[in-house]
Amino acid sequence: MSLSLADVLAVLRRRWYLILVGLLVTVGLGWAATTFKPPDYTARGLVLLVPSQATVGEGGNPLLALAGLDLPARVLVAYFSSDAAQQQFAKAAPDAEIVVTMEESTRGPVIAIDVKDPTPDGATGTLRLVADAIPPNLARLQGEVGAPASTEVSSLELAMDEKAKIDRSDSTRVLIMAIGLGLAGTAFLTFAVDGMILQTSQARKRRAARATGDDAGEEGGDAADTPDVVEPTSDVPDPIRLEPPAANRNIRQSGTSASLPSARSSSPPEHSPSDSPTHWALPDAGTASIDVLSGMPVPSGRTTSSEESVERRG
Structure with a gap:
């Protein structure tokens, strides 16, 4: 995501x-x-190998005869890089880091000594210790190979730091x-x-929502289980009274009026079967008549509700 x-x-x-x-x-x-x-402190020194007087010749310049000294310089660097030499220096400077290499910036027999130590005095002191160890070890190596004394190579310090530099890289x-x-x-x-x-x-919100939904479902189930109670009402609608329309006020009454029983009479009125029901004849309506009780037109020959009522009462 x-x-x-x-x-x-x-x-x-x-x-x-x-x-x-x-x-x-x-x-x-x-x-x-x-x-x-x-931070650490570093010190650096450069040592140059110089050819013998016999190699240069009388009146010659030693710097012009440096071409053949690259191999002796590399042999000396190999010795100082060995474990035996490093152990000897470690006894004198246990906290120092010593690196002896060839100075690749020049095309001559120049040996570079780089020392790193936690203290400035330790750095400069260790540098001096290594630089002082180069001449005797160079003479020892030449003596071991049987080189004549007149042809032995010597060393010359080109540069040597007198004051250590602070190193904050680590x-x-x-x-x-x-x-x-x-x-x-x-x-x-x-x-x-x-x-x-x-x-x-x-x-937490989902649990609350589910709990709310469950409560709502239980309330809905309770409401569904409870039957609806219809309360009785005392309001009884008034009966509808039908009156002839105003346009039919000129209706002509046909037949004999029948006397309707009064609702307040204790006994029904006497009625003769020969009495005819009351009809209202519409002008230009043929033989159609209107029932008084219902107010609806009744075709000719059909018994009206008033007749049926009179007959039932008779």
Whole structure:
């Protein structure tokens, strides 16, 4: 999952306190790196091999006869780089780091001595120790091979540091590693804690939503199980009274009016079968008539509701 710049800034705003703690820890790591890994001091010296007087000749220039001294210089460098020589120097300077090489910047028999030590005095002292060991070891090597004394090669110090130089390369490297570790740990811890908090919050919300849904479902089930109770009402609608339309006020009454029984009479009125029901004849409506009780037109020959009512009462 890729995070945009807005997402990263949002995480940094939410977890600023973790970033503050991580920065403090990073500062502590940097301080520890500079304390437990102090800077080193270096000293450098150059030694030149010089040919013998017999090789140069009387009145000759030794610097013009350096071409054949590259091989003796490399033999001497190989000896100082051996374990036997390094062990001898380690006894005198246990904390020093000694490197003896050929100076590749020149095309002559120049030997470079590089010394690194935790203290400036240790660096310069070890450099002097190695430089002083070159002449006797050079003479010993020539004596072992049986070289005549008149042809022996000698050494000359070209340059030798009198004051050590501070070297912060190792301490800077350790400091960068400590700061990088602190920042990486801070970023990882911040995003990891933010992710866990968000997941916990979302899980809590989902559980709350499920609990709310279950409660709503139980309430709905209870409501569905409860039957609806219809409360009786005392409001009884008034009966509909039908009246002839205003346009039919000129309806002519046909037949004999029948007397309807009164609702307040205790006994039904007497009725003769020969009494005819009351009809309202529509003008120009042929033989159609209107039932008084229903107010609807009744075709000719059909018994109206008033007749049926009279007959039932008779």
